[in-house]
Structures are given as structure tokens and as C-alpha cells.
Amino acid sequence: MIRSSDFDPTFVQEIMAEPGGEHLLTCWSCGTCAATCLVRRFDSAFNPRLVLHKAGLGLRKEVLSSAEIWQCSACDACYPRCPKQIHISDVMKAIRQIAIREGYERPGVTAEVDVASCIACGLCAAACPYEAISLEMVEYEGGTKQAAKVDPNLCMACGICNSVCLGSCIGVPGYLDEAVNQNIGEDEGTSPTMPRALVITCNWCLHAGSDWEYAQHPPEGVKVVNVPCSGRVTPAFVTTALQAGVDGVLIVGCQEDQCHYKHGNALEKGRAAMLQNLLELLGIERERAQFAWLGSLDRGKFPELVNKLVQDVQALGPLSWSE
Amino acid sequence: MVDAARQPKVDILAYSEVEKVDGYIGNFRVQVTKKPRYVLADRCNGCGQCAQVCPIEVPNDFEMDIAPRKAIDVPHGQAVPLVYSIDMDHCIQCYKCVSACGKLDAIDFSQEPETVDLDVGSIIVATGFESFDPTVIPEYGYGAYPNVITAMELERLANSAGPTVGRMVRPSDGKTPKSIAMIQCVGSRDSRFNEYCSGFCCMYTIKNALLLKQMYHEMDITIFYMDIRTPSKGYEEFYNRARQSGIRFIQGRPSQITEDPVTHNLFVEAEDQALGMPIELEAELVSLSAAAIPRLDTEHVASTLTLSRSPSGFFMEYHPKLRPVDSPTDGVFLAGAAQGPKDIPASVAQGSAAAARAARVLSADTWEIEPIVARVSAERCISAQGKKCGICAKACPYGAIIVEVGQPAQITQAKCHGCGGCVAECPHDAISQDHFTDAQVVAQLKELLRDKPEEKILAFMCHWCSYGGADNAGTSHFEYPATSRGVRVMCSARMDQDFILEAFRRGAGMVLVSGCHPQDCHYITGQQVAAKRFDRIPRMLERMGINPERFRVEWISAAEGEKYARVITEMDAKLDSLDKAQIQAENAKARPDITKRLQRWKIVPNMQDLLEDEVVSEPGKVAPK
Numbered sequence: 050m051i052r053s054s055d056f057d058p059t060f061v062q063e064i065m066a067e068p069g070g071e072h073l074l075t076c077w078s079c080g081t082c083a084a085t086c087l088v089r090r091f092d093s094a095f096n097p098r099l100v101l102h103k104a105g106l107g108l109r110k111e112v113l114s115s116a117e118i119w120q121c122s123a124c125d126a127c128y129p130r131c132p133k134q135i136h137i138s139d140v141m142k143a144i145r146q147i148a149i150r151e152g153y154e155r156p157g158v159t160a161e162v163d164v165a166s167c168i169a170c171g172l173c174a175a176a177c178p179y180e181a182i183s184l185e186m187v188e189y190e191g192g193t194k195q196a197a198k199v200d201p202n203l204c205m206a207c208g209i210c211n212s213v214c215l216g217s218c219i220g221v222p223g224y225l226d227e228a229v230n231q232n233i234g235e236d237e238g239t240s241p242t243m244p245r246a247l248v249i250t251c252n253w254c255l256h257a258g259s260d261w262e263y264a265q266h267p268p269e270g271v272k273v274v275n276v277p278c279s280g281r282v283t284p285a286f287v288t289t290a291l292q293a294g295v296d297g298v299l300i301v302g303c304q305e306d307q308c309h310y311k312h313g314n315a316l317e318k319g320r321a322a323m324l325q326n327l328l329e330l331l332g333i334e335r336e337r338a339q340f341a342w343l344g345s346l347d348r349g350k351f352p353e354l355v356n357k358l359v360q361d362v363q364a365l366g367p368l369s370w371s372e
Numbered sequence: 373m374v375d376a377a378r379q380p381k382v383d384i385l386a387y388s389e390v391e392k393v394d395g396y397i398g399n400f401r402v403q404v405t406k407k408p409r410y411v412l413a414d415r416c417n418g419c420g421q422c423a424q425v426c427p428i429e430v431p432n433d434f435e436m437d438i439a440p441r442k443a444i445d446v447p448h449g450q451a452v453p454l455v456y457s458i459d460m461d462h463c464i465q466c467y468k469c470v471s472a473c474g475k476l477d478a479i480d481f482s483q484e485p486e487t488v489d490l491d492v493g494s495i496i497v498a499t500g501f502e503s504f505d506p507t508v509i510p511e512y513g514y515g516a517y518p519n520v521i522t523a524m525e526l527e528r529l530a531n532s533a534g535p536t537v538g539r540m541v542r543p544s545d546g547k548t549p550k551s552i553a554m555i556q557c558v559g560s561r562d563s564r565f566n567e568y569c570s571g572f573c574c575m576y577t578i579k580n581a582l583l584l585k586q587m588y589h590e591m592d593i594t595i596f597y598m599d600i601r602t603p604s605k606g607y608e609e610f611y612n613r614a615r616q617s618g619i620r621f622i623q624g625r626p627s628q629i630t631e632d633p634v635t636h637n638l639f640v641e642a643e644d645q646a647l648g649m650p651i652e653l654e655a656e657l658v659s660l661s662a663a664a665i666p667r668l669d670t671e672h673v674a675s676t677l678t679l680s681r682s683p684s685g686f687f688m689e690y691h692p693k694l695r696p697v698d699s700p701t702d703g704v705f706l707a708g709a710a711q712g713p714k715d716i717p718a719s720v721a722q723g724s725a726a727a728a729r730a731a732r733v734l735s736a737d738t739w740e741i742e743p744i745v746a747r748v749s750a751e752r753c754i755s756a757q758g759k760k761c762g763i764c765a766k767a768c769p770y771g772a773i774i775v776e777v778g779q780p781a782q783i784t785q786a787k788c789h790g791c792g793g794c795v796a797e798c799p800h801d802a803i804s805q806d807h808f809t810d811a812q813v814v815a816q817l818k819e820l821l822r823d824k825p826e827e828k829i830l831a832f833m834c835h836w837c838s839y840g841g842a843d844n845a846g847t848s849h850f851e852y853p854a855t856s857r858g859v860r861v862m863c864s865a866r867m868d869q870d871f872i873l874e875a876f877r878r879g880a881g882m883v884l885v886s887g888c889h890p891q892d893c894h895y896i897t898g899q900q901v902a903a904k905r906f907d908r909i910p911r912m913l914e915r916m917g918i919n920p921e922r923f924r925v926e927w928i929s930a931a932e933g934e935k936y937a938r939v940i941t942e943m944d945a946k947l948d949s950l951d952k953a954q955i956q957a958e959n960a961k962a963r964p965d966i967t968k969r970l971q972r973w974k975i976v977p978n979m980q981d982l983l984e985d986e987v988v989s990e991p992g993k994v995a996p997k
Contacts, residue, residue, distance in 0.1 A: 080627075127627075130627055257639065
């Protein structure tokens, strides 16, 4: 039960004094943000409306100790729809700032660095959408060494750092190169019949429940692999798949301006052309690597894309490496 | 309407446009253009045979374009007067209507627009509202998905006199939907579009839902709402009935609507606030309760009749509580949704009130006006000397001043409300305001700044807001320093730049000018005239060597007693922090410059003595009486 003694007006004032927290009390709990946010798919407890409502009541301990304040990735899908035009991710950030000051830490998985192999090239730091990575002197084998360092309070575990790393020195456990490659190659040889197609989707581009269901149970011959962000997909995943016996790959990410991790999709879009050119150089048809970008309103488009991939692959025939 | 048409003393000029309104309360002259109907109103009996034979079909806005109408038609079945009109943009002049009309011979292709001049005593503005176009909310898919319609479209589809004769069908396949979702607050209570609550959508949505539930018992109806507002008599009971009839109410504003590309069914995504859980509801039809918005031509009507608009865009009433049907222009009254979204009972009540207010004018032989009005001095007005000016006419919020070169400016005193904006703006001091003449105000300055002026804050206050604010501070017992001295004028627009300079010439320590917040101005745009003038003052003071921090502009409403006390306290602290000798030095330095500038003021009656008065410069010395 909540008692009036739990309300802490200074907490409300503190949030509103933080940059971005000014609009906390503008919220009247309509739930548009909660209905827009996809984080709930992976954690049903997550509800941005309730975070703002509790913060507005001044429930300091309950808000600061909750896992939810750390889960907003600032994708800002809710902001353009909010009828009060509250920048909810900024309010979350303001609350997180207070939590950090009070010694709370972000729970859950974040990117980890393999200090031994890191050469401190800084590519990951430049690619990180959250400026969570910096190059610092860290302890290593009794001495120190310059290497990438992840601020766990800022990292959102998108894995984009891994995709730009030259040597798999940084990444999110569960989505390291090795793990994804193993997942891609797992079914090798078990499906000898055509089509053998692979679909790599990000966790957020399939908004409609029915499309998400479809991805969990794809048609025969199609394997669906999930990654946090399309920006996590490296060209090596595609070549690994093609080498492992797959005849065509479809990579699906979020539509422009809808990336869950700010700009992961833009990064992948840049790689798409490069990958297709690379395939052509290898004598492989461009159509064997397809890309698609889905928006939140694109209900039913995903099955269409998968069907198209299957048809294209069937038309192209099995991939022959002899050429 | 039918009753009004039968009343011999009522003339209805339908299909007409008001072009121009001149004059003032009791004596308006209105120029109206009657558009050509190409049908003679006195011969047409509304039988409709012409429409039956007309081969041309055009979009029908009354039916929300769901069904067509003919190129010769009446606006709708209950139209008054029931006279047909030809839509000349689409008519092919086949003259089939002429033959169908036969002996009545009502059709006349030679009709031209006709201008009518009307002399009227009062005017009621009841121009209604428009419906918000939801296509600008892409996440709701109106315009993109065929089965997302507006509540107005649903209304026509469910209406027994509508295009489907009351059979509810959905656009994609013409079948009766088994499930309908209705979404509230589309474009209202939304800071992206309209902040206000449209007020009557809750009730018409519940009405539509109940109507459909009575027609189709099995229909699954869900209403998504943020708050259900049922404040009027009998409304809550009606809402209870809807709840009991099995209509599903879900509190939660939908984030988006997506469409199944095959079935064209819609998926409404929202959060059920009571459950704290996301919900994805499949519906065969979605109806959007779109906001009521001001008509597109509101600005045009406002400028024709000298009306003002609220921040929401609807016409503004004279006073929200005490004069809710009067407009700022005497003799012009407001009724219905043109003044703000309202339902039928409220519109009828306001219409009746407006009629009664208008009748007061019509039944009076004479009309008392406010004693505070502006007067032009024909000798000093440069327009009379053949020079182009017209500054006063621009400043007048009521269009009460007419300036013709060669003539002195003419003020229609029945239109003047006495804000004094023209008086302060006139660069030749040719206008004075009864009861607030320049000499009367300056005489007050003289007395208030007689003793130790450098320790005083001279506060100019407008009658309606900031003076009320100061009064509120007093009655609420908010304490503030005793260093302020108030001068009341009717509007911040009356606060002449010369008053401020004169205050500094007389040695004032600080000057405050205060008035209403922009949207609260009692004189429509008086505050704007003042704000523009005050913007220039800090730089001017700086050039004269006066610290601009000694001048302050604040907008204080009559309810903001706390603010008034705070502003004076802050100004007093500022004054306290300034060196008094420095203030005197600044004033002394600026004095010759100000004196020179104010020379021309001496032509205004009674001003010469006041300006030639010796001004106190040394502390403790009192000026001779």
C-alpha cells in the first residue's frame, strides 16, 4: 500500500530541476507511450506511463530502485505521439541522473571489453549511439594499457560496438560474433531441400504481434535469427550464412527515424550497398542478400518480405560456390 | 428554422456573404452579397423534380461525400428556405431542369450576384465550427485505411435519412461491421493540435454507440477514452445506460492503428490504464471523434466585425463570466460554437441569451456609452493639415477612428471603448482621453514624486488587470514595501512613453509599467500596442544615460496579487541596491534631453505649467507648491 508518507515532493522538484525533467508534471497518464513502447515485449513490467506517474507522485525509492528507469533506450517512438509533447526519454534520463548520484546501478547485461585483444582503435567509441564507450588506461596484467571502457550506466546493450570492432574485442554477451555465427550455422545440412533462407531481424522492427508470432514460427526452409539491432549485423554474418549452405539472406531493420538505438539502422543501411557489391565481386547475385526497413505501421509486411525472399531464392536456384 | 422562416419579421438571407460592416451599436450598415442560385426563390416550391432529371452528380459535403448530390439541389432535406440552387461549377446547362420545372418557371440562368445594404441595430454571430481533419495524425491512418472514418461520417452512415438509409456499413466492403472502435480526443486535448477539450464529443460518441447497439444488438463496440466528461443535466445517467448496455469503455489513448492488408480490419493499440496492460483490439471499423475547431473564415469574420479571438481561435467574449454572449464590439453578440465548442443545449441557451441582449439594443431609443472616450483636437491633428499619418487608426482595436487626409481624424464615440491607445500613440499629442488627459496623469506624477522621488517606484497599472492585482495583494494581505506609488490608467496602451520620461525627469527611482496578460486584454489588442512601445524604452533610456534596470514591464492579472507583491518586492530590492546619488546623477544627466523632448507637449491644454515646474534635484528639498 502507498501511504502519504511515501510521497516525497522534493523528489518531484529534483527531477524537474534536472535538464529534460521539466515536463514531468505535464503528464496526465493517457498511456500513449505505454502502448507505443516495445520494451514490454521483453519485459512485461516495463511501462513508461507508470514510471512517470510514480515519479510525479514522488515515490522516490520505488522509482530509483526500479529496473525500468534503465530500460528506455531513447528511441523516442513515444515522443511524437505524446499529446502533451513530453520528451519521455529525457525525463527518464533525468531520473537516471538522480539514481546515479544516489549510487544506484544499471541492472542487466551491458557490453564487455576483452582488454587483452583491444587495440584502442576507438571505432566502437565513435559508433556507440549512447557515448557509453571511452578510451582509458585500464589495469592489465599487473600494469596498465589503453583500451575501450564501457560505462554500464549508459550502455543499452545494442551490440553496435561489436559490429564495428575489427577483432571482436567488445560485445554484448549472448550476441557476440561467435554466438550469432553459431546460431546462423546451426541448421547446416538439416534442411537439404530448397529453399534454404535466413532472415536476420532486429528485436524492434516487427511491431505487430502477428508479425512477431510469424517470425517465431517461420515457414519451412526459413530460419529467423534475432539480433538487438540491424546495426549489429556485420557483412561476415551474411557470408558465413552463404558459406554454411544458405541460398539467400534477408536483413530486416527499423524504418528511418524509428531505430530503437538512435542510428543503428543508418549504419546498417550504409553497409547494405557495400555487402551487395562485395557479393557481386564474388560472382554471387545481389538478390541473395536483401534488406528491408519496417515501420511501426507496417502490419503484415514481414510475411510478404519472407515470401518474396523464398520466391527469389527459388528463382535463383541453389548457390554454387564453384563460380 | 422552419418557425423562423414563417415569422413575418424575420428575413433569412441564406446562400449569402457578409461583405462589409460599418457603423456602431444601434446603427450598423451591413453590406451583403446574395449569391445567384439560378433559381427564383419566390417561385421554387421545393418539389425537387429538377434534381430528379439533372444528369450531373457532384460530391455532397452534407453527406461527408459518402453519397453524391445533383448539380441542382438543396443543401439537405431540412434546409430553410427550401429553395434549390444550381452548382454552376458543374452544371452543363442541358436545361433538363428547366423542362422539369415546367409552369413554375423558377429557373433563371441569367441571375447575377446581388448586393443588399441592411441597416441593423445589432448583430449576432453564430457561424458555428468545423471538424478537425485527422489526416494530420498519421498513426491513426485516417485517409490511408478505408475503414477509419470520422464520427461525422459514422453519424451519416447510421442516420436513417443518410445515404445508406440507416444501414451501418463499412467503406472497404459495404458490409455491416461486427465490431467498432471509437476513439476520443482526436485532435483535441493534444498540444500538437488543440489544447482545449471539445466538450461534446463524449456525449455524441456515447449517443452513436447506444444508437448502434439498439440497431445491432450483437455489435461489439469499444470506446477508447482519456476521460469521459458528462457534466450536464442527465448526461451521467445516459453514460450509465451506455455502460449497462454492454458497450466496452477502455481508458487509454490509442498509440496507433494498423490495418490487416487482406481483411482491412484494424488493430487499435492502446494501454488499458486500469489493467496497466497493453491492448491490441481488432475492429472492423474505427470511428475517430475529431475535435471541433474554429471555422477557417473566423479571421475574416473577426476583421469584418472587429471581433477578437481566444488563444484557441474561437471568437472571444467580452468577459468569460459576466458578459459571455457579448463581443468586444458593442451591439455585436456571439452564439453557439463560434464562441467555443458547445453542445446543443448550451448553444440554444447562448442563442436565446444573445437574442435577448440584441433585443435590449433594438428596444432602446438611446444607448448609454462609457464616459471615458478619446477626442481629437482638429488644430493639432496633422491629417487636417493635409499630411499623411493614420497612426491612431492603426492603434485602435475597435476600428473607431477614420483618417482621411485633409480632415482631422474622426472618432466614432459609440465605438470608442476608452483604452487610450490612440492618445499615447499620437506623435503630435492631438488626441486626449476624457478623465485621463495628459495633464491629469502628469499632475498625479508631480504629487507622487514630490518628496524623495529617487526612493520611489512609480507603478503604472491598467484598470482591469494589474490594478486589480494590486488590489488583490492588498485584500489578501500580501506584504510588500511601501516605496511604490501607483498611477491607474484604463489600459497599458494609455501608458505614454512621455509619462515614463516625465517620471524620470521628476527624479523617479524606478518605473514599472504593468497591464493584462496578452490574452486577457480588456481592449482586444491594447496590450500588444503597449508591449511594442515598451520594447523600445530600455534602449532609449540607456542612450539617455539612465540604467535600463530602473524600468520594468510586467503583465499581472487581477488574480495575481502575489505576483504584484513579488514584483514590487523585487524592484524595491533592486532600488535598494542602487546608489541614490548615482540615480540622481543619471536623472540629472538625462533631464535636459527629456525636457527638450517634452517641449512639444506644452501645446496640450494645462501642460505648460506642469512642464515648467521646477523639478527637485537635491535630496530632501521639497519643490514649491
